[in-house]
Amino acid sequence: MLRVPLGDDGAELRLLEPYQAVEFIALVDRGREFIGRYLRFPDTVTDLASGRSFLQDFADKTAADTGRIYGIWLAGQLVGSVIFAMIDAGTGIAEAGCWLEPSAAGKGLVTRAARAIIDWAINERGIHRVEWRAAVANEASIAVAKRLGMTREGVLREYYLHRGTRFDVEVWSILAPEWKAAGA
Numbered sequence: 734m735l736r737v738p739l740g741d742d743g744a745e746l747r748l749l750e751p752y753q754a755v756e757f758i759a760l761v762d763r764g765r766e767f768i769g770r771y772l773r774f775p776d777t778v779t780d781l782a783s784g785r786s787f788l789q790d791f792a793d794k795t796a797a798d799t800g801r802i803y804g805i806w807l808a809g810q811l812v813g814s815v816i817f818a819m820i821d822a823g824t825g826i827a828e829a830g831c832w833l834e835p836s837a838a839g840k841g842l843v844t845r846a847a848r849a850i851i852d853w854a855i856n857e858r859g860i861h862r863v864e865w866r867a868a869v870a871n872e873a874s875i876a877v878a879k880r881l882g883m884t885r886e887g888v889l890r891e892y893y894l895h896r897g898t899r900f901d902v903e904v905w906s907i908l909a910p911e912w913k914a915a916g917a
Contacts, residue, residue, distance in 0.1 A: 739845040742807065746846050749804035749814060751792055754785040756804075756811040764834035771868040772832060773895055791816070798822055805833070805846050812837035815846040817854065825861030825909075827854050831877065838873065844880045851881065855909045863912075865905040878905035882915050 737746040749757065761768065761778050769775035778787045794800030799820050805813040813833035820827045829851060831843045847865075854860040865883055867874035878885070883905035891899035 737849050739805070739842065739849065742840070744805065744807045744840075744842055744845065746803050746805060746815070746849055748795070749788060749791070749802045749811075751785050751788040753804065753811070754781055754788055757788060758784040760811045760813070760834055763836070764832070767835040767838075768832045769896075771871045771874070771895070771900065773893075776896075794820075801850070803846065803850060805837070805842050807837060807840075807842065813842060813846075815843065815850050817850065820854070820858070820860070822858065822860070825859065826864065827858075827860045827862070828864045828866065829854075830866070831874065843877050847877060847881060851907070851912065855912050861909045863907055866902050867905070869901040869903055875903060875905070878903075881907060882911065883907045884911075 735747065738744070739746055758778070758781055761775050761784065765775045774787060778784050788802065791800060791802035795802075801817045801820070803815050804811045805815065813831065815829065815831045818828045818830050829847055831847060833843060851863050854863055865874075865878040865881070866889075867878065869888060884907065886904045886906055889902045889904060892902040893900055
């Protein structure tokens with residue numbers, strides 16, 4: 734997957750790789766507080782070396798077939814990402830996630846990008862179950878799960894500690910037969 738168009742607005746999805754660390758750090762810097770409300774990585778990805786290391790971890794996951802990271806570009810600028818934080822081809826389970834800088838929010842980019850990677854995972858990789866986890870307070874991420882046709886399975890209470898607060902996390906999922914039946 735080199736470039737996948739995400740609509741008529743010029744948005745596209747591309748694999749995000751370590752050589753793009755400068756663009757990645759610029760994205761994190763533009764959205765550090767916005768992205769960091771619910772995600773931990775903006776607190777540790779603070780310079781070129783840590784950005785490159787973060788992307789290298791995903792490059793290693795891609796090579797091992799255990800995860801992937803894709804960039805979302807709009808008008809030639811990296812504005813967000815969708816990921817497979819985990820892929821377990823043996824069990825047929827993957828966990829997807831996302832983030833965007835504030836200026837890119839509300840344009841449907843994450844929904845379109847997530848739809849593309851989930852379609853790839855189910856139809857090309859044979860993944861049976863795709864999970865989506867979001868802090869209960871992260872209404873935007875939960876709205877994406879709903880738009881993708883996922884089912885809310887429950888809440889993991891006080892699942893992770895971030896910036897001194899314990900967050901409850903909603904777990905959403907879609908199964909391959911549901912995805913295919915919906916024609917997504």
